[in-house]
Structure formats: structure tokens, C-alpha cells
Amino acid sequence: MRKNREKIINDELSALNAKFLLRFTREVENLRGKSITVDGRQYFNLASNDYLNLSNDTELINAVREGASEYGVGSGGSRLICGTHGVHAAVEEKIAGMKKTERGVLFNSGYNANLGIISAVLDSNSLALCDRLNHASIIDGVKLSGAKLVRYRHCDCEDLEVKLEQYRGKFKKAMIITDSIFSMDGDRAPLDEICGLSEKYDTFLLVDEAHATGVFGANGGGLSEEMNLAERIDFNMGTFSKAAGIFGAYVGLTREKKKFLINKARPFIYTTALPPALVYGIIRCIEIMQNRKEERINLLKNAGTLRGKLLSAGFNLSNSSSQIIPLVVGHEQKTTHFAEYLRREGVFAVAIRPPTVPPGTSRIRLSLTSALSRKDTRIISEIIISAGKSLNII
Ligand SMILES: Cc1ncc(COP(=O)(O)O)c(C=O)c1O
Known part of the structure; x- marks a missing residue:
């Protein structure tokens, strides 16, 4: 009988392997700044979400140390039992300040936040309108809620309105959900128009700023800060795991909606609160992130220069307009070869395949x-272009 269970697992793994979709973890060392060491070799790191290079920031490391000595490493319970310490309340005030909202809520991760918000608000009599390229945690949140999932074409407000016309009247509650900066395409959602549609059709609006936090907005508050939309978004979420360089996630929202989530969001209620030491670090990291104005500007300038070079060379970069630049290849095997080629030349970048992308x-x-200099970016662009030519991608 045991053999049978092993066979089921092995057959599924073989099927993934045959389609070049098998994944594995890779141990890395010295994930510092612009470089990464894997199996003893150092590479340019083009795979990390540590956009502002804060994950090894001395001030942040010291803050977590200080937090551990002062408040301990474990929270002792879930937020509603005995896990809300002074630092949890303080970080939620900081979140509200950063997002310019009445209140803030801390979640244990971005994955948890999306699951929690969506499944708290929506139920089996609700409608969820999702951009086709929304992050997996959003789709999982909709599945957990039992709501009807309707996907509109990527960043296409005409299609969104067609779907609103078609479905909105059939459901009591509805929510439009979109990433602000898309994780795999690096493009921007048309947030202004989406806010307008959410108001016109009376839907909740959840915006996921995971990849915009720290990078967009004068104070790093995300695209909603840059576009001055804070008051028009019901649930303005993002993570501390990317540009903030640490861990955890946030939602900016009104006082009433905070009360609601605390009572209804299962991933908030039924899990141990984040360690106070870490939360103390998050408080410091929000302050640091807000002051990294020059780094934000240079990062986006550098990305623009790299994009220009790659576009002129003939790469398909989708509609990237951020620090995330996809080199769209198409076929899984060719993409995997491209990543291997780049690694041989000293650039560590990852092949992203279905189901993460269509x-x-x-x-x-x-x-x-932000750790990459202009010179580094020039060297990287030359390596990528030469690889693209050798593999007949451009
Ligand atoms: C758009 C988006 N939302 C949510 C998440 C999940 O965030 P976390 O890594 O904090 O769980 C990610 C991260 O992969 C993401 O890219």
C-alpha cells in the first residue's frame, strides 16, 4: 500500500519534469547588496525583491537585536489572546501614517493578508473581480471565501466594466482586486480608473502594493501615495518582505474596517502574532524606508536605462515600467536555458514558468x-543581450 502512495507522488513529479516545470529550492549564501553566492560562486543578483537593499541594513539589524533584548523573541499568543504587545500597536500607527489612512493592521505575511481580507469580506453570495495577472495569494483568498471569481483582461478597464455590467447586479457584495505594480510584469494597474469603476458600481476595492511599497510614492507609500488615492481604496495592503527588507504585511483602512477585520479575518485571528523583536524592526524599517528618497529615484532611473537598452536590442519586456523587468521568452525549455546561460555568465536571474505566469x-x-550602480547595469545589459543573441531570443 505504501508503494502505491509513493507511485502517485512520483508520477506527478515525473509529469512536471517532462514539462520543464519541476521546481526545487536552491541554497544561497551572502545575499548582500548587489551580489549573491550560490555553490561558492558569486553572481550579480537580479532575483531578489530586496529593492532598497535593506535586508542587511546595519540599523535594521540593530533594531531587531534591540527589540529582542527589550521585548523578547516570541509573542506568546495570537493577537486577540495575549499576542498584542505595545510594539504591535505602535507599528499599526506607523502603517496608518505611511498609507495616510485612519488605521493600520499588521498581518503575518502578504499571503495571509490577502487570504484574510478577501475571505472576511466576501462569501459565497459575493463577486470577486480580479485582474488576470493578480498574485496567487489573491486567487487563493477568493477560493477560500467561496465568492464567484471573474477575471478581467490585464489592466483593461473596458473589460472590467463589461464584466461589472454583466455580473454586478447578481451579487449583494462585490470586490475589485488588483496588484498596483504587477509582480511578474512590472507594469502598473490603471488605479485611477479602477477607483472610478469601484465607486460607480459600488464595490469594495483591494489594492496589493507588495511591489510598490518603498519604491513608489514620495515617502515610499506605494502607487496609491504617488497617485493620491489613499481615500478611495478600501483595503490598501502591501508587504514588509520586499523593499522593506524584513517580513510581515500591512493593510491601511478606516477605523470601522479595522474593527471588522479583527473580528472576521481568520488568518489574523487564528495564528500566533509576529515576534515583538521583528515588529520592532518593522517600525524602524518604515522610518528608514520613508527616508530613502534618493535610492528610490536612482533605482527607477537605473531600471529605465536597462529597459531602454533591452528594448532597443529587441527583447519583449511586456509593459514594464518599474524595477521589475520581464524578459518574455515564451517556451519553458528555452527560458530555462536562458537562465542557465545567464548564470554561466555571472548573472543570477530566475526562469518564471506556469502556473506562476500564463x-x-x-x-x-x-x-x-538600489545596490546596483549604473556601471553594473551596463555590464548586466551586455551579458543579457549577448545571451539573447546566442540563443536566438532576439
Ligand atoms: C503581489 C504580491 N502579493 C502578495 C505577496 C505575498 O507576500 P508575502 O511574501 O509577504 O507573503 C507577494 C509575494 O510574493 C506578491 O508578489
Whole structure:
């Protein structure tokens, strides 16, 4: 009988392998700044979401140390039992300040936040309108809620309105959900128009600023800050795991909606609160992130220069307009070869394949950090262009 269970697992793994979709973890060392060491070799790191290079920031490391000595490493319970310490309340005030909202809520991760918000608000009599390229945690949140999932074409407000006309009247509650900066394409959602549609059709609006936090907005508050939309978004979420360089996630929202989530969001209620030491670090990291104005500007300038070079060379970069630049190749095997070629030349970038991206759009995802200089970016562009030519991608 045991053999049978092993066979089921092995057959599924073989099927993934045959389609070049098998994944594995890779141990890395010295994930510092612009470089990464894997199996003893150092590479340019174009795979990390540590956009502002804060994950090894001395001030942040000291803050977590200080937090551990002062408040301990474990929270002792869930937020509603005995896990809300002074630092949890303080970080939620900081979140509200950063997002310019009445209140803030801390979640244990971005994945948890999306699951929690969506399944708290929506139920089996609700409608969820999702951009086709929304992050997996959003789709999982909709599945957990039992709501009807309707996907509109990527960043296409005409299609969104067609779907609103078609479905909105049939459901009591509805929510439009979109990433602000898309994780795999690096493009921007048309947030202004989406806010307008959410108001016109009376839907909740959840915006996921995971990849915009720290990078967009004068104070790093995300695209909603840059576009001055804070008051028009019901649930303005993002993570501390990317540009903030640490861990955890947030939602900016009104006082009433905070009360609601605390009572209804299961991933908030039924899990141990984040360690106070870490939360103390998050408080410091929000302050640091807000002051990294020059780094934000340079990062986006550097990304623009790299994009220009790659576009002129003939790469398909989707509609990237951020620090995330996809090199869309199409076929899984060719994309995997491209990533291997780049690694041989000293650039560490990852092949992203289905189901993370739609079939036929496999790509190398380049993500830039503020640690890369203009000279580094020039060297990297030369390596990528030469690889693209050798593999007949451009
Ligand atoms: C758009 C988006 N939302 C949510 C998440 C999940 O965030 P976390 O890593 O904090 O769980 C991610 C991260 O992969 C993401 O890219």
C-alpha cells in the first residue's frame, strides 16, 4: 500500500519534469547588496525583491537585536489572546501614517493578508473581480471565501466594466482586486480608473502594493501615495518582505474596517502574532524606508536605462515600467536555458514558468535593487543581450 502512495507522488513529479516545470529550492549564501553566492560562486543578483537593499541594513539589524533584548523573541499568543504587545500597536500607527489612512493592521505575511481580507469580506453570495495577472495569494483568498471569481483582461478597464455590467447586479457584495505594480510584469494597474469603476458600481476595492511599497510614492507609500488615492481604496495592503527588507504585511483602512477585520479575518485571528523583536524592526524599517528618497529615484532611473537598452536590442519586456523587468521568452525549455546561460555568465536571474505566469509567457524576471550602480547595469545589459543573441531570443 505504501508503494502505491509513493507511485502517485512520483508520477506527478515525473509529469512536471517532462514539462520543464519541476521546481526545487536552491541554497544561497551572502545575499548582500548587489551580489549573491550560490555553490561558492558569486553572481550579480537580479532575483531578489530586496529593492532598497535593506535586508542587511546595519540599523535594521540593530533594531531587531534591540527589540529582542527589550521585548523578547516570541509573542506568546495570537493577537486577540495575549499576542498584542505595545510594539504591535505602535507599528499599526506607523502603517496608518505611511498609507495616510485612519488605521493600520499588521498581518503575518502578504499571503495571509490577502487570504484574510478577501475571505472576511466576501462569501459565497459575493463577486470577486480580479485582474488576470493578480498574485496567487489573491486567487487563493477568493477560493477560500467561496465568492464567484471573474477575471478581467490585464489592466483593461473596458473589460472590467463589461464584466461589472454583466455580473454586478447578481451579487449583494462585490470586490475589485488588483496588484498596483504587477509582480511578474512590472507594469502598473490603471488605479485611477479602477477607483472610478469601484465607486460607480459600488464595490469594495483591494489594492496589493507588495511591489510598490518603498519604491513608489514620495515617502515610499506605494502607487496609491504617488497617485493620491489613499481615500478611495478600501483595503490598501502591501508587504514588509520586499523593499522593506524584513517580513510581515500591512493593510491601511478606516477605523470601522479595522474593527471588522479583527473580528472576521481568520488568518489574523487564528495564528500566533509576529515576534515583538521583528515588529520592532518593522517600525524602524518604515522610518528608514520613508527616508530613502534618493535610492528610490536612482533605482527607477537605473531600471529605465536597462529597459531602454533591452528594448532597443529587441527583447519583449511586456509593459514594464518599474524595477521589475520581464524578459518574455515564451517556451519553458528555452527560458530555462536562458537562465542557465545567464548564470554561466555571472548573472543570477530566475526562469518564471506556469502556473506562476500564463502558459506560453515563460520569462526571466529581472528585479533590480538600489545596490546596483549604473556601471553594473551596463555590464548586466551586455551579458543579457549577448545571451539573447546566442540563443536566438532576439
Ligand atoms: C503581489 C504580491 N502579493 C502578495 C505577496 C505575498 O507576500 P508575502 O511574501 O509577504 O507573503 C507577494 C509575494 O510574493 C506578491 O508578489
